[in-house]
Every structure is written in C-alpha cells, then in structure tokens.
C-alpha cells in the first residue's frame with residue numbers, strides 16, 4: 491500500500507574458518523558445522539555456526555581457512571551467509587563433505603530428493619543411540635528428570651544403558667558408579683523413571699524416535715490407533731489414512747516396527763510398565779463441539795493447567811494458536827492475562843471467555 495517498512499540489517503561479522511566438523515544426530519543425519527575463530531556478534535561470542543548440509547557448502551564454495559560472513563538475524567543459531575573470496579589463499583582447497591560417518595565409519599547414504607546425508611548404522615552408531623536416549627527422557631516425551639546430554643552419554647559409555655528400555659532396569663548402585671552422580675541425583679533419576687511409566691501413550695509414541703513422527707503426529711496416531719499392538723501390525727495404507735499422516739510417515743512407521751530391535755525394545759518397555767495404549771478418559775472426552783474454532787490461551791488457570799486446556803481444545807476439534815488475529819474465535823483467559831493481548835482482543839472484537847465458560851462449551855461443568 492505504498493508504505494515502507496524499515497528493518498535493521500542483521501548484524502554481520504567476518505571471521506576465519508578453523509575447520510568444519512561433521513556431527514551425527516539422533517536420526518543419523520550428518521550436519522556440517524563451521525568452527526570459527528571466536529567473534530563478537532550481537533552481544534555474544536560466536537565460535538560455531540551450522541552449515542546445514544552438503545548443498546550449502548557447495549553453493550557457498552567454502553575453502554579451507556576462508557574468511558566467512560556470519561549473521562545472527564532473528565535466529566538464535568548463527569549462520570554463514572557468505573565468503574570473502576578476495577582474502578582466500580591461492581592454494582586453499584575446497585571443503586569436502588565426508589563420505590563416511592565420522593563416528594562409526596559407515597558409508598553415508600542419501601535419500602532421493604533430500605539434501606541430507608545419513609549414517610545408516612541406526613543401531614550401532616553411538617551418537618544416534620545417545621541422541622535417541624536424550625530424546626526419550628526429554629520433558630515433552632517421558633520427562634525423566636536429571637538425565638541430560640552428559641548423563642545420557644555417560645550411561646551409554648559405561649555400558650549401563652545400551653538402548654532406551656535399559657533405563658527401566660537401572661539400580662541405585664549402578665547409577666552411583668557414574669562419576670557425575672551423587673546420592674541425591676541418583677534417587678531423583680530413579681523416581682523420575684518410575685513416574686515415567688504413567689506418561690500417556692501419545693508421548694510414548696513420540697519418545698520412541700520413529701523417523702518423521704513428531705509431537706503432533708504422535709498425538710493423532712495415539713488417538714486414532716489407541717494401542718501399540720495395533721500400531722505395530724497396521725499396514726501402511728491404513729496408517730496413511732490417519733489425519734496428518736501421509737504415505738511417507740506411514741512407510742516410516744512400518745519400517746520402524748519391522749525392525750526386530752525396535753519390537754524387542756517395545757516389548758521390554760511394556761514389561762517395565764510403560765503405557766502402551768490410550769486411556770479410556772481421552773476417548774470419552776473426544777467430541778467435535780469446537781469444530782474448526784481457533785483459540786488463544788492466555789493467563790493462569792485454576793481448574794486445569796494450560797497444557798490440559800490446549801489438550802481439551804484439540805480433543806474437542808478446536809485449534810490452538812499463539813497470537814490473536816482476525817481469525818481467532820475465542821481467547822481463553824485466566825488470571826493475569828497480558829495487557830497487550832487484552833487490548834488486541836478488544837480491538838479485533840474477539841470474545842474473551844473464562845475457564846468456566848469454556849468448560850461449559852465442551853459439556854464439562
């Protein structure tokens with residue numbers, strides 16, 4: 491509309507590339523990382539920046555010892571945006587992507603149409619196993635407190651935990667043999683592991699690290715399939731008909747459960763008492779009373795937690811969004827709703843409802 495928006499240019503710094511390291515993630519994807527001479531950028535010292543994948547290294551044409559432009563922009567993780575080719579040494583050689591896994595030495599594979607190189611040694615490559623362990627214990631998965639990146643690596647290195655199911659047979663004596671763990675932390679971990687048996691089925695599905703199955707997909711699967719045995723025996727065609735699950739995710743699930751290692755992990759988790767089916771409660775409350783309605787939640791509630799309200803909205807066919815817009819149907823407001831949100835809702839004429847009104851809407855007094 492003939493208006494002009496001014497933005498600050500992202501801060502940019504020039505620094506020398508020390509070397510490129512190749513890191514193996516939980517799913518086996520290899521990420522190249524530029525290790526840099528430390529440089530000050532937007533108030534923090536930057537030493538590392540992701541190069542994302544092989545295509546980016548190639549398109550930037552990065553050479554050994556190059557001077558690189560680093561930007562922070564709106565993101566937290568800095569990125570390399572360019573190369574100062576004028577300062578390049580004449581004898582510098584281009585940075586080459588590895589063709590073997592830097593951890594286990596397996597030849598890397600690349601899926602058709604994807605930029606990422608992957609180490610196919612899923613069950614023998616330590617950073618992948620440790621990565622899955624770290625994912626499994628995460629707050630939004632099994633929520634096992636006290637096991638972070640370092641303890642995950644220690645548990646694996648000590649041989650105490652070779653896969654996620656081993657967590658459930660850990661003892662106090664075993665845990666306290668780890669250098670980093672004292673009496674209190676060990677007890678805390680054991681307590682958290684015990685509590686994790688109650689974590690709902692949808693989060694267990696997410697925690698398993700099935701490729702392409704994220705938090706939302708795991709929820710949809712749990713609600714529609716409801717039971718691990720059914721999930722493990724479901725043909726791809728049937729899985730693909732679940733909302734948000736396309737053929738690619740369906741194939742990935744079938745492939746995952748075709749692997750004897752994974753079936754045995756599921757079996758051991760079940761024996762350990764981990765939840766392997768959806769509870770009757772969630773089935774009972776599922777309705778389409780809020781069909782297509784969009785909600786924004788704000789403030790502090792007394793009758794349920796914020797996460798439970800989000801859950802209730804989804805279970806009854808509604809949608810959650812983060813910010814108020816013309817498309818918002820209701821703001822579900824608790825105590826201490828932010829004044830900016832209040833003002834915005836009023837300005838756009840979005841109705842603000844309290845928790846009692848909301849619970850009446852879904853037929854729960």
Ligand SMILES: [Zn+2]
Pocket residue numbers: 514591592593594595596609610611615616
């Ligand atoms: Zn590997």
